[in-house]
Amino acid sequence: MTIVTLAWRNVWRNKKRSILSFSSVACSCIVITLLFGLITAMSEDLETNLKTHVSGDIRVRNKQFQEHEHLNPLPYFVPNRNEIRSVIENIDGVTVVFPRIVLPVVLLQDSQEGFVIEGVDLTRNEKFRDFSSLLIEGNSLAEGFEDSLEGVIAEGLARKLQVGVGDTITALSGTVYRSSNAMTFTIVGIAWFSSPEINQTRLIVPISHAERLSMMTGGATELLINVENEKNIDQVTGLVTSSLDPMLFEVQKWDEVSSTSVMLNFAAFTYTIIAFVFFLLGSVAIVNTVVMSIFERKLEIGLLGSLGMRTKKIRNIFFLESIFISVIGSCIGLLLGVIMIMVLSITGLNLGGQMQGMSFEFGNVLYPRPNLVVILGLFLYSLSVSALATYIPTRKIVNMQPVDALREE
Secondary structure: OOHHHHHHHHHOOOHHHHHHHHHHHHHHHHHHHHHHHHHHHHHHHHHHHHHHHHOEOEEEEEOOOOOOOOOOOOOOOEOOHHHHHHHHHOOOOEEEEEEEEEEEEEEOOOOOOEEEEEEEOHHHHHHHHOHHHHEEEEOOOOOOOOOOOEEEEEHHHHHHHOOOOOOEEEEEEEOOOOOEEEEEEEEEEEEOOOOHHHHOOEEEEEHHHHHHHHOOOOOEOEEEEEEOOHHHHHHHHHHHHHHOOOOOEEEEEHHHOOHHHHHHHHHHHHHHHHHHHHHHHHHHHHHHHHHHHHHHOHHHHHHHHHOOOOHHHHHHHHHHHHHHHHHHHHHHHHHHHHHHHHHHHHHOEEOHHHHOOOOOOOOOEEOOOOOHHHHHHHHHHHHHHHHHHHHHHHHHHHOOOHHHHHHHO
16 A cells, blocks of 8 residues: 555545645635735736726826926926827837827816816827727717817716716816916717726817817827837837937836836735735644644554654655645635636626725726636645645654654553
8 A cells, every 4th residue: 555545545534624624725725816816807907907098008208297297297298299109100019109188177167176188189099999989978089070179078077077968068277388278178978988097087188179278289298109019018118218318208118107006016925925824824724634643643653663664654644644635625725716706707896885085097896817827826835835834743743763652552
């Protein structure tokens, strides 16, 4: 009979204790699988929203814009937007350059509600983010009608201002000359944005209107760039940077734009530490099972030793028991965790109430999905932590002389 067979039989000598050990490891795996599924969903949703509505793959701004963003950044705009757009579009790997003007404004009514006007280049709006698919009511902004003072309002903002298609709103904005200007827009459509922050604040208008409202002649607050191959973002970013004046322009990749991205990376690292603690706690039950098994079988250990079985083989029997318990518990936990994630990937996880009042770029409803690399990593991680936690006490306990073991019995 091999030591593997002996170890497997020993696992089932005390079924209640073994089941308790399975359960502790399984619960740890379920919790960690769900946590990593959630952080993966947040990261993917964040990336999609940032690239679609905030930064593109790469963002170009005036270098001083960021420094004055919370005061009055409008004087620090990107001049000659069409010339700079042409320069960037000639760079290999660039698919579309999307100039826009983003203006913080105030509703010129009794409520004086603050929101954001986004002036877009209509010839590139569809290429950049398939804007027509965001519409839930009314019409999109049509090319050739740039002179009409029309806009598409975000669904959340329309609800907040209690306006709909056909209504008008008057926006008061600052200008590049640090003065004020106002315009009245007719709402021709309502769009839904997956980013809660964007959905609560945006009015989309042709860039020519935003240019007149801010008096930003020929300029833009930023240029957003999409690349052909995501793997080449670093290379394209370098080419864009070298083609522009480094003293005037700031070029950033999408993951450098938002602090939320840094926060999620830190959260992933934190969850890794939490996973270690969970598996370590789960391993306590395995250690208890194996140690109790050793104390209950001192006579057996003594007999095996007296018959010539080496201490190393005896130790391996008990070590394999802990491995079997860890493998079974991990498989059960990961399977249940994956099933839960599969269900959530269909139904979604609504964080609307928990996220209310917070400003993040991922949506209120997240759709976690199983990640095979993460699942395999969690399995190996749980196995290694459990093995490490049980190896040391097992090694110390079985290092006893056969005569001593028999005498104690």
